[in-house]
Amino acid sequence: MTAAASPPTHPLDDALVLGAVAPGQYTARTSTAYWNMVGPFGGITAATLLRAVLQHPQRLGDPLSLTVNYAGAIAEGEFTVQAVPVRTNRSTQHWTLSILQPGADGAPIVTTTATAVTAVRRETWSLPDTPMPETEGPEGLERVTRGMPVKWLDRYDLRPVSGALPVRWDGGSSDSSLSRLWMRDEPARPLDFCALTALADVFFPRVWLRRARQVPAGTVSLTVYFHASGEQLAATGSGHLLGQARAQEFRNGFFDQTVQLWNQGGTMLASSHQIVYYKE
Numbered sequence: 001m002t003a004a005a006s007p008p009t010h011p012l013d014d015a016l017v018l019g020a021v022a023p024g025q026y027t028a029r030t031s032t033a034y035w036n037m038v039g040p041f042g043g044i045t046a047a048t049l050l051r052a053v054l055q056h057p058q059r060l061g062d063p064l065s066l067t068v069n070y071a072g073a074i075a076e077g078e079f080t081v082q083a084v085p086v087r088t089n090r091s092t093q094h095w096t097l098s099i100l101q102p103g104a105d106g107a108p109i110v111t112t113t114a115t116a117v118t119a120v121r122r123e124t125w126s127l128p129d130t131p132m133p134e135t136e137g138p139e140g141l142e143r144v145t146r147g148m149p150v151k152w153l154d155r156y157d158l159r160p161v162s163g164a165l166p167v168r169w170d171g172g173s174s175d176s177s178l179s180r181l182w183m184r185d186e187p188a189r190p191l192d193f194c195a196l197t198a199l200a201d202v203f204f205p206r207v208w209l210r211r212a213r214q215v216p217a218g219t220v221s222l223t224v225y226f227h228a229s230g231e232q233l234a235a236t237g238s239g240h241l242l243g244q245a246r247a248q249e250f251r252n253g254f255f256d257q258t259v260q261l262w263n264q265g266g267t268m269l270a271s272s273h274q275i276v277y278y279k280e
Contacts, residue, residue, distance in 0.1 A: 010189050011077045012156055012198070015044055018081060026052055026081045030074060034152040039073035041152035042219045043201030045199040047194040049097045049114045050157040053192065054081040054231055059085070060093040061120040061192050062230055062237055068114045074095040080108070121229060132262040135161050138182035138240040157186045159240070163202060166212040177206035178225045191269075193226065196233065198247045199241060199261060200224045200272040206257050208246035217278040220254070228269040236263040253278060 015031035035043040046068045053059060079101045099112035141159040163179030166172075181200055184191075194266045205217035229238075245259045259272040 009153050010185070010187065012047075012189060012195060013184060014047055014118070015126035016194055018048070018051055018055055018270050020055070023058075024052075024056060024083045024085075026055070026083075027078060028081055030076050032151060033097065035076075035231050036150050036152055036221060039075070041150070041198070041201070042068075042070060042222060044152065045070070045074065045099070045112060045187075045203065046114075046222060046224065047198040049082060049083075049112070049118065051194050052081045052097060053095055053116050053118065056083050056085065058088075058249050059118055060088055060090070061118045063226045064092070064117045064119040064196075065196060065223060065225050066114065066116045068112060069221045070112055070219055072111045074201070077101075077258070079111070085248065086152050087256050088254070091122070107187055128245050128268060130260060132242060132266045132268070133180065133244065135180060135242065137264070139183065141210065154217040155186055156199075157182075157184050157188070157240070158202065159183070161212075161242075163245075165207060165208065169212055169214055172212045174210055174212065176246070177209045179206075179209065181201060183243050184240045186236065188225070190238050190243075191233045191236045191263075193230070193233065196228075196261070196270050197242065200259055200270055201274070203243065203245040203257065203280065204261065205255075205276060206245065207250060207255055208278075210250065214278060216276050217276055220277050222272065222274040224270055224272040226270050228267065232263075232267060232269065236265075236267075236269065241266050242268065250278075253280070 011033040015034050018026035018028050030040050034041045048075045049131045079099050082098045084096050087095055098110050098115040100108040103109040138159045144158040161180040236245040247255045247257050253275050257274050262268050274280040
């Protein structure tokens, strides 16, 4: 009798494979499925760093926050991830992380730095203060067209509700950078902390919406705050999330972007903030 073939691995899981070299040190490889213009999609880089924390044998609790600083592009090929728990308290654990690749002379160069906090959550008084906006569901909404120049977009099912990309790139100014869209992995995949991390970074640069001009832009620093427990992510399953993003200020080559992510039941799972470089 022929053994049944194993189901194919999801592209996200393929991209997040880490090989342990020593405690807190891992080898990884870039994924063509999540390639951006000049390097990996920033969300997959953040998710890879979080994976290193989650795999660490000394980890305490679940992710509470992750801040990633993109110092330089990661070149195609292998790289090293380092994750160090620098302090462990009763309820929180603090981490420093980095990604390194060999430079032209073979010496390791830091491409990315990060910090993370994991925590043991305890049941206490809780209240949502930013409710999910009332909007139509994802069913029937038109998806963002696949086959765009960057490969990572093919890895997401994105369905804009409002604030889609301009129809004409004519340099005309809009009134707001606010976008709302339904999102999930493509193909659909049960949600976990790494997938949620990457989803927090799927929005197009806010400057494109305000200017109707595709100026070069790239994230400099991204922070994700995790509000959900692992159980809440498991309950969300492979359903769509509603994401909302807007900028607060564009000034002298940099703008910020704040994001909220809710599941279809109205539970906020994560929020994020990032500072983005743009070139005029």
